[in-house]
Amino acid sequence: MKKIIFTSFLLIQTLLINAQEKVQIRTTSASPASTFDQEVGSAKIKIAYSRPLVRGRKIFGELVPFDKLWRTGASDCTVITTSEDIYFGNSILKSGSYSIFSIPSVGEWTIIINTDITLHGETGYDEKKDVMRFKVPTEKSPYFYETFTIELNDINSKGEAFLKIFWENTMVKIPIKSKEDDMLLALIDQHIVKGKTQDANLLFQAANYYYSTNRDFKQAIKWLLDAEKLNPQNFHYPNLRQKIASENKDYASAIEAAKRAVSLADKEKMKKTIETLNNKIASWELLLKK
Structure with a gap:
C-alpha cells in the first residue's frame, strides 16, 4: 500500500514539474508592429512601422531629442511603399519602397525619404541615399496619443490626402496626391x-x-x-x-x-x-x- 502511495506521489510531482517547465510568461511588445494599405486616387500606398508607447515619459525633447535624426517610430525603420509615382510633400516620389526618417524640432520637423529600407533604427543611415528632404510645421494633436500612430486620411475625390504622424500631443501632416x-x-x-x-x-x-x-x-x-x-x-x-x-x-x-x-x-x-x-x-x- 505504501509503495502505491509513494509511486502516485512521484507521478504527481513529475507531472507538476513538467507542467512548470512548459509554462511561459511572455511580455507584450514594447513597440507593436503595424502595417496598413490605403488607396489614394489610383495609387496603392502601404505603411509598415512599429508603434512605441509613451508609458509616462516625456517624448519630444527628451526621449526623442530635438534636432537629431529619428527613425520615426521604433525597431526597424518605418517604410512607405507606393505602387505608382505620387506627390509627396511638394515633390514627386517615384513608385517603390522607402524609409521615412525625421528630425523633430521645436515648431517643425524635417521629413526625410531614404532608399535604404533595411535599417534598424538610425544605425547605418546614409544621407547620400536620401531622395528628398522637406520641412513641415508641427501642430497640437486633437487628443493625447499614448501610442505612436501613422494614418493616411482626409482623402478626397481628387486623390489628395494627408499622411499624419501623431505621438504624445504632437501631430505633423504631410500632403500626398495621386497623379491620376x-x-x-x-x-x-x-x-x-x-x-x-x-x-x-x-x-x-x-x-x-x-x-x-x-x-x-x-x-x-x-x-x-x-x-x-x-x-x-x-x-x-x-x-x-x-x-x-x-x-x-x-x-x-x-x-x-x-x-x-x-x-x-x-x-x-x-x-x-x-x-x-x-x-x-x-x-x-x-x-x-x-
Whole structure:
C-alpha cells in the first residue's frame, strides 16, 4: 500500500514539474508592429512601422531629442511603399519602397525619404541615399496619443490626402496626391477642350468628373447639354444635369433637366426613380415661388 502511495506521489510531482517547465510568461511588445494599405486616387500606398508607447515619459525633447535624426517610430525603420509615382510633400516620389526618417524640432520637423529600407533604427543611415528632404510645421494633436500612430486620411475625390504622424500631443501632416487627377485633366484637355470630341459618353464622363471633384459646374452642364444633343435618349445625361443644377441652386434649370430625365425614365419603367425626381421637382417649384 505504501509503495502505491509513494509511486502516485512521484507521478504527481513529475507531472507538476513538467507542467512548470512548459509554462511561459511572455511580455507584450514594447513597440507593436503595424502595417496598413490605403488607396489614394489610383495609387496603392502601404505603411509598415512599429508603434512605441509613451508609458509616462516625456517624448519630444527628451526621449526623442530635438534636432537629431529619428527613425520615426521604433525597431526597424518605418517604410512607405507606393505602387505608382505620387506627390509627396511638394515633390514627386517615384513608385517603390522607402524609409521615412525625421528630425523633430521645436515648431517643425524635417521629413526625410531614404532608399535604404533595411535599417534598424538610425544605425547605418546614409544621407547620400536620401531622395528628398522637406520641412513641415508641427501642430497640437486633437487628443493625447499614448501610442505612436501613422494614418493616411482626409482623402478626397481628387486623390489628395494627408499622411499624419501623431505621438504624445504632437501631430505633423504631410500632403500626398495621386497623379491620376493630372492625367484625367490632361485627357479632358486633349480630347474635349482642344479635340472638340463628338463622343457623348466622353463628354458625360468629363462632366461627371468635374461634378465629383467640385470643379466648374457651368462647364460640366455645357458638356452634358452637348452630350444630350448627340444622344437625346440617354437618361443619365439630364439626370446628372439636374443634380449639378440643384447643387448650384439653379432650380429652374434643375426642374427642366429633371423633367427631361423623367420622360426618359418613363420609357424604361423606372418607377422609383420617377417618384424621386417628381418629389424633387415639386420641392424646387416651391422654392421658386418663395
